Structure formats: structure tokens, C-alpha cells
Amino acid sequence: MSPYLNRIKPWVSVICTSYNHEAYVEEALQSVVDQDYPNVELIVVDNSSSDRSAERIETFAKKHPGLRFIKNLTNLGLNRAFNQGLALAEGRYVIDLAADDVLLPNRISHQVSLFEELSGPYAVVFSNAAYIDGQGRETAIHYAVDGNGRSRTKVPSGNVFQNVLESYFICTPTMMMRRDVLNELGGYDESLSYEDFDFWVRSSRLYHYAYLDEVLTLKRRLPDSLATxxxxxxxxxxxxxxxxxxxxxxxxxxxxxxxxxxxxxxxxxxxxxxxxxxxxxxxxxxxxxxxxxxxxxxxxxxxxxxxxxxxxxLYRHYLKWNRGRQSAYPQTKLV
Known part of the structure; x- marks a missing residue:
């Protein structure tokens, strides 16, 4: 990576972690290649998938030789897999991309632009997202939007430590993070089974977050997702x-x-x-x-x-009934 280019257009490292995502991983990787931002490095970590995910990634890598691929022989857990990619990353900013999500073409350029305009201790830029199902159909918006595609509610920015304790308001895959902050924190905590709440707590105590009011990511919701x-x-x-x-x-x-x-x-x-x-x-x-x-x-x-x-x-039956009820009154979709 040219230091000169990095000053003009900072490099961004996209770390894509995959586990049994053969149906979606190519779309996720292609969304990185299709970015309108020039300086992007792509690092993919397959966490010992039992399906054909690794094969799909290898085929994609032959067409895009700049891609760096780590193929784990055993599942090391999500956080350790991400840290493997982080150890290789050289970009000023980092995106943690799940292999079933999709970046919209202007995602990186818009977030880098905001990051470069910010002054003060900002470590994260996050945005709005649209939720999609297994077939790629839009089902909802993370923050309900008005006719101009802007959030109807005020989204916290700046010092958000108290906000992250109060509620889940950040759509995790929309985050762009400073690599030096990730390294300062030691990456994701590998003793934990998930990453976002812990990262928010540790980073937001020390640094600020900035919200970019655009839908820049498609977050896929699947029946067997971690959230469920x-x-x-x-x-x-x-x-x-x-x-x-x-x-x-x-x-x-x-x-x-x-x-x-x-x-x-x-x-x-x-x-x-x-x-x-x-x-x-x-x-x-x-x-x-x-x-x-x-x-x-x-x-x-x-x-x-x-x-x-x-x-x-009884609890799970209630949740199933409630999801069915809510699906009859979905959130406002993106116009």
C-alpha cells in the first residue's frame, strides 16, 4: 500500500468471516469488489465451514488475486476468526463483514468521507441498514425512515457510552472502525461468544461514534442467525x-x-x-x-x-407468535 495514496484515499480493510454461508458468500464478496472507492483490501476467513463456502471463496479468489484467504481447519469462534483477519489488515479503517450481508456500492466512500471530516476522538462511523431475507427481499429498515430516506428518530452520536448500555441501537454490520483503536483494544475479546456489545462498551468509553444517516448495508436475517x-x-x-x-x-x-x-x-x-x-x-x-x-x-x-x-x-412459542403478529405490520421500507 502506497503511503502517498493512503494519505489521499485512506485504505480500508474489509474482513469477511464465513461459516456455512455458501449460498451468500459470493454476493457478499462481490459487494466489496463493486465499491466505488478505490483503495480497499479484502481479507476472508472461513471458519471451517462444513458446506461449500471455502470452495466458493477459492473460486472467487482466482478471479480476484488480491484477496487474502485464511482457511481454518477447525472452527475457532467468530471473534478469533476476525482477529486473524485483523492481524493481516493494513487499512486505516476496518469493516467487519459477515458473509451473508451486502455492502451497497457507496458504503465505503461515504463512510471514509465522513471519517476524514471528523475532528476529535471518533473511532466508529455507523449508518442505517435495510434487512433482507434469505432470498434478498427487503423486510424492514433498522431505523424507520421518512420519504427522503432519513431516520425518523434522532440517533445518538458523539459520546454514546450511556446509550449502548440503555439499548441496542447500532446495527453492527454498518460500522466502520479505526484500525488503531481495534489494535489498542486488543481486537475482539476471544473469550466471548459474540463481539458487538463488548466492543461498544470498551470503545465508547474512550472514543466517540458518528452516525451517517443513509442506508448503506443490507443485513440478512436468517432463522438460524446468532441473534435468534x-x-x-x-x-x-x-x-x-x-x-x-x-x-x-x-x-x-x-x-x-x-x-x-x-x-x-x-x-x-x-x-x-x-x-x-x-x-x-x-x-x-x-x-x-x-x-x-x-x-x-x-x-x-x-x-x-x-x-x-x-x-x-412457552417463551419460544410466545416469540414465534409475536414475530408473526409484527410481520403483519412491518416497519417502513426504504422508498
């Missing part, structure tokens, strides 16, 4: 969430931040109860007591967890 696994009894996501909540607790400095964390912990207590992870219910409850006295509903859940009631099946 949190409803399963055997999921490891909640134990990772407990670890991240303790990290957040150590980083809180104001009453409002502690209250925001308490709200998130109460949510995790309910999720742990509904997935019958009763030991985690107790552990989340212990953390909550360090912050505030639990309210009546939380106390009731903490007490009920001692009886280890078989509630997961």
Missing part, C-alpha cells in the same frame, strides 16, 4: 453478556450510566430466566444488587428461578 440463538436453553450468549456487564460496571462513572446498566441487567435477568439458565439469573441478580435494589418484578423473577420452572418452550 439467545432464546435457546443451551446458548452461550448470556454468559458472555454477564462478562460484558461487569466490564461496563467497572467503566461507569455517573449515576445515569449506572442506571442505564441496571436496566440492561434487568433485561438479561429476564432472558436468563426464560432460557432456564437459572444460575445466570442469580449471577445477574448479584451484579444488579451492586448497582441498585431490585424492583418488585425482578425480585419475583429471582425468587421463581429457585424453582427452575420449565418456561423456555
Amino acid at each position: 440463538q439467545i432464546t435457546l436453553r443451551s446458548n452461550q450468549l448470556l454468559s458472555s453478556s454477564l462478562a460484558v456487564c461487569y466490564k461496563a460496571f467497572d467503566r461507569c462513572s455517573t449515576k445515569a450510566e449506572y442506571q442505564a446498566l441496571a436496566g440492561r441487567v434487568r433485561t438479561f435477568i429476564r432472558k436468563a430466566f426464560y432460557t432456564e439458565q437459572f444460575e445466570l439469573v442469580t449471577q445477574f441478580g448479584q451484579l444488579l444488587q451492586h448497582i441498585e435494589r431490585p424492583d418488585m418484578l425482578t425480585c419475583l423473577i429471582l425468587r421463581l428461578s429457585r424453582f427452575q420452572l420449565p418456561v423456555n418452550s
